[in-house]
Amino acid sequence: MGAFITAIGTANPANRYAQKDLAQFMCEHLALSQPEQKKLQVLYRATGINHRYSVLDDYKKKPGSFTFYPNQPENEFFPSTQKRMLTYREKALPLAISAVTECLGGKHQLSEFTHLITVSCTGMYAPGLDVDLVKALNLSADIRRNSLNFMGCYAAMNAIGISKEICNNQPEAKVLIVSVELCSLHLQKEFTEDNLLAHSLFADGAAAVVISGEENASHPSLEIVSSASQLLMNGKNDMAWQIGDFGFQMALTAYVPKIIEGGIQQLATKLFHKTNLKIADIDAFAIHPGGKKILEAIENELGISKEQNCAAYETLKNYGNMSSPTVLFVLKKVWSELKTQPNKKILSFAFGPGLTLESLLFKTT
Numbered sequence: 195m196g197a198f199i200t201a202i203g204t205a206n207p208a209n210r211y212a213q214k215d216l217a218q219f220m221c222e223h224l225a226l227s228q229p230e231q232k233k234l235q236v237l238y239r240a241t242g243i244n245h246r247y248s249v250l251d252d253y254k255k256k257p258g259s260f261t262f263y264p265n266q267p268e269n270e271f272f273p274s275t276q277k278r279m280l281t282y283r284e285k286a287l288p289l290a291i292s293a294v295t296e297c298l299g300g301k302h303q304l305s306e307f308t309h310l311i312t313v314s315c316t317g318m319y320a321p322g323l324d325v326d327l328v329k330a331l332n333l334s335a336d337i338r339r340n341s342l343n344f345m346g347c348y349a350a351m352n353a354i355g356i357s358k359e360i361c362n363n364q365p366e367a368k369v370l371i372v373s374v375e376l377c378s379l380h381l382q383k384e385f386t387e388d389n390l391l392a393h394s395l396f397a398d399g400a401a402a403v404v405i406s407g408e409e410n411a412s413h414p415s416l417e418i419v420s421s422a423s424q425l426l427m428n429g430k431n432d433m434a435w436q437i438g439d440f441g442f443q444m445a446l447t448a449y450v451p452k453i454i455e456g457g458i459q460q461l462a463t464k465l466f467h468k469t470n471l472k473i474a475d476i477d478a479f480a481i482h483p484g485g486k487k488i489l490e491a492i493e494n495e496l497g498i499s500k501e502q503n504c505a506a507y508e509t510l511k512n513y514g515n516m517s518s519p520t521v522l523f524v525l526k527k528v529w530s531e532l533k534t535q536p537n538k539k540i541l542s543f544a545f546g547p548g549l550t551l552e553s554l555l556f557k558t559t
């Protein structure tokens with residue numbers, strides 16, 4: 195028995211924005227004072243992000259030609275949650291299909307899939323994305339469907355864990371995971387510390403993963419070896435995600451990196467205890483880049499170098515934090531560099547509301 199990742203695909207919307215241009219848009223569109231503008235621009239420069247993607251093209255337009263945001267912001271509320279959800283429903287499916295298409299690459303038959311797991315915390319509707327994917331991809335009508343909603347940045351890790359359990363019980367199973375997040379739909383107008391930090395980090399993206407109960411002898415795979423999780427209740431109020439009247443509202447305090455730093459060693463020890471390994475046995479790291487300070491905190495606590503964690507920094511630089519698909523972007527990059535090298539161990543971490551820490555150990559085949 196076992197569970198193996200046989201393919202990972204990623205996708206981003208067509209609209210690619212420089213971080214400095216997004217900072218300028220925020221300064222202008224949120225009607226900030228000079229001190230507020232300076233604070234925002236300093237924060238945006240410090241993120242380590244060069245570019246981010248969005249399904250919205252308003253960020254390259256001027257007021258009067260917006261299609262999503264109000265054209266007279268001083269007289270109107272920002273888009274309602276209803277409008278944001280309608281936009282999510284319109285934009286999420288094509289992006290998800292792009293990720294699936296890249297993932298499958300003509301090497302998999304859609305009729306082979308026995309299970310579909312969709313992951314998202316930036317939009318919900320019913321019948322949902324899972325049903326739309328079944329129809330759009332012509333998946334089997336009796337495919338087993340699960341949706342992980344509103345779990346945040348670590349949810350794709352949970353989807354992989356569930357897939358491992360499915361494959362352990364059903365060796366013939368083939369699971370398709372589809373994670374899609376449209377974080378840019380939830381810009382908030384109020385100038386608060388939480389909003390300022392969230393606006394500087396988050397972006398849109400999608401990823402798809404194929405997990406099989408049987409190793410493919412003709413193609414490299416990633417064996418899912420083990421997992422561990424840790425809930426840090428002292429961070430319960432420092433990372434949260436609430437549904438408001440005008441979009442989803444994030445609580446994201448500056449204390450998050452320190453809280454993660456305080457719990458990451460315990461999580462790693464728990465995983466290593468299961469596998470009789472130690473940090474020196476790990477060949478590569480695939481860490482969710484929740485932010486530059488989070489990455490630095492983990493490196494400091496686990497004693498790993500920035501060079502060992504370079505895939506996370508590169509993903510953050512080129513895409514920002516896309517919530518749940520982000521760690522899959524990192525894992526895809528790390529795996530691509532090790533595909534020709536069997537028995538390499540990859541340690542992955544992701545974090546989210548709760549405050550929740552998740553870990554997975556992979557081995558190349």
